[in-house]
Amino acid sequence: SPKYKNIVQKLKESLPKDLLDLIKKIGEFADEFGVNAYIVGGFVRDLILGRKNFDVDIVIEGDATEFAKKVAKKANAKVHTFERFKTATVVFPDGFRIDFASARTEVYKAPGALPEVDMAPLKKDLMRRDFTINTLAIKLNKKEFGKLIDFFGGLRDIKDRKIRILHSLSFVEDPTRILRALRFATRYRFELGKHTEKLLKIAVQRKLFKTVEGQRIYHELKQIFLEDNPLRVVNKLAYYKVLSSIFPTIVWDKKKKDLFERIRKVIIWHKLNFQEKEIRYDLLYFGALLIGQSFQKIDTYLDNLSVPEKDREILKEILLKASYLLKEVNKERKNSEIYKLVSRFKEEVLLFAASLTEEEWKREKILEYLKSWRFTKPAVTGDNLKAIGLKPGPIFREILNELKYRLIDKEIPEDKEKQLDFVKFLIKEEEKYAKR
Numbered sequence: 435s436p437k438y439k440n441i442v443q444k445l446k447e448s449l450p451k452d453l454l455d456l457i458k459k460i461g462e463f464a465d466e467f468g469v470n471a472y473i474v475g476g477f478v479r480d481l482i483l484g485r486k487n488f489d490v491d492i493v494i495e496g497d498a499t500e501f502a503k504k505v506a507k508k509a510n511a512k513v514h515t516f517e518r519f520k521t522a523t524v525v526f527p528d529g530f531r532i533d534f535a536s537a538r539t540e541v542y543k544a545p546g547a548l549p550e551v552d553m554a555p556l557k558k559d560l561m562r563r564d565f566t567i568n569t570l571a572i573k574l575n576k577k578e579f580g581k582l583i584d585f586f587g588g589l590r591d592i593k594d595r596k597i598r599i600l601h602s603l604s605f606v607e608d609p610t611r612i613l614r615a616l617r618f619a620t621r622y623r624f625e626l627g628k629h630t631e632k633l634l635k636i637a638v639q640r641k642l643f644k645t646v647e648g649q650r651i652y653h654e655l656k657q658i659f660l661e662d663n664p665l666r667v668v669n670k671l672a673y674y675k676v677l678s679s680i681f682p683t684i685v686w687d688k689k690k691k692d693l694f695e696r697i698r699k700v701i702i703w704h705k706l707n708f709q710e711k712e713i714r715y716d717l718l719y720f721g722a723l724l725i726g727q728s729f730q731k732i733d734t735y736l737d738n739l740s741v742p743e744k745d746r747e748i749l750k751e752i753l754l755k756a757s758y759l760l761k762e763v764n765k766e767r768k769n770s771e772i773y774k775l776v777s778r779f780k781e782e783v784l785l786f787a788a789s790l791t792e793e794e795w796k797r798e799k800i801l802e803y804l805k806s807w808r809f810t811k812p813a814v815t816g817d818n819l820k821a822i823g824l825k826p827g828p829i830f831r832e833i834l835n836e837l838k839y840r841l842i843d844k845e846i847p848e849d850k851e852k853q854l855d856f857v858k859f860l861i862k863e864e865e866k867y868a869k870r
């Protein structure tokens with residue numbers, strides 16, 4: 435029989451007030467519509483571990499799409515429903531999202547099959563999950579709000595810091611769980627359960643990855659590269675021979691580990707300075723894994739993993755252009771020349787090049803471009819140029835660019851008047867030259 439424990443207090447401590455109010459409201463709606471509602475999975479796991487996670491997944495014992503539509507209507511929110519899977523996403527006016535899924539109530543039985551053991555739909559839903567730590571649920575209905583539901587010993591395993599599968603065929607059923615197990619083990623610094631570890635090793639030995647669609651493996655690899663420290667996950671992938679099973683020709687040596695480490699530092703620096711959401715940090719790590727392989731080999735790997743065209747393009751740029759760029763950045767060049775060179779490349783290429791080089795000064799030049807050169811603007815504007823009697827035309831762009839380069843090379847001061855004096859000087863020189 436399931437064990438219950440109340441964690442209302444934890445919810446109150448950990449959630450922003452408006453989120454707490456929202457999930458209470460959802461519990462009340464559930465009462466109103468006569469269904470049971472539960473928060474499940476990663477949110478509950480991370481709540482217990484004290485880790486911030488506001489990805490709310492709700493399971494409804496009943497039709498989640500109908501429920502989500504009603505919630506959306508009441509909350510003046512948008513709803514996207516996926517009727518085929520009976521799931522829905524509600525997007526609230528402030529942009530916050532909640533996913534709803536239906537716990538399967540109907541039971542498909544073969545004719546003449548033995549009657550199935552009567553099981554709560556929620557339990558059946560949770561039974562299909564990967565690890566015990568992901569099977570916890572919190573009931574939201576008012577009368578039992580905050581009840582922790584633990585059918586599979588997830589709470590114990592969180593306390594014991596163990597990753598455990600739910601049944602012996604789990605890795606056979608879905609080998610991508612091998613990648614997930616090592617990712618979660620690394621992230622939480624949990625160990626694999628003894629039985630789980632044994633079955634994982636057997637699954638790897640049997641080369642079960644060959645039976646999985648490439649894009650599902652790629653999805654999990656991407657999740658690994660988006661972790662805080664992919665190096666530690668890949669160490670585990672190598673240890674359990676998962677890496678060689680997916681990429682037989684890739685050697686996980688000191689050189690690659692060092693590159694992973696430098697990429698991490700560059701990414702931390704970049705995130706600290708900029709909040710650019712679109713940067714594909716994951717592809718820097720993937721590039722680091724692939725670099726050194728022949729392009730033919732790389733193509734085969736990317737084909738096998740069904741890597742999307744957009745990702746392939748970024749990867750190709752990274753792998754083709756970063757080393758070229760590093761060769762071109764040399765001590766003979768002025769900063770403005772390096773500026774002109776590197777401004778042609780995608781940000782991912784620059785971050786990869788900055789990680790790839792073992793020469794500190796080259797890394798600093800590239801990071802300086804990202805941090806300041808590319809934002810450099812002369813104090814002088816087009817209007818100022820008009821005011822000193824210049825006719826607008828392509829010359830304006832040339833003058834302003836020249837000022838920018840001189841600023842990057844620290845050859846002219848920041849002061850606007852002095853910059854204008856420099857412009858006048860430039861024009862005089864031009865005229866002298868033209869007369870000759």
Ligand code: ATP
Pocket residue numbers: 475476477489562563564565568569608610611
């Ligand atoms: P993260 O913090 O990385 O987002 P998560 O637990 O939310 O972790 P997701 O990959 O978003 O992970 O998956 C959501 C839930 O779906 C998980 O809690 C897990 O139980 C379940 N799940 C995902 N992939 C699988 C799988 N391959 N097999 C079984 N269950 C899975």
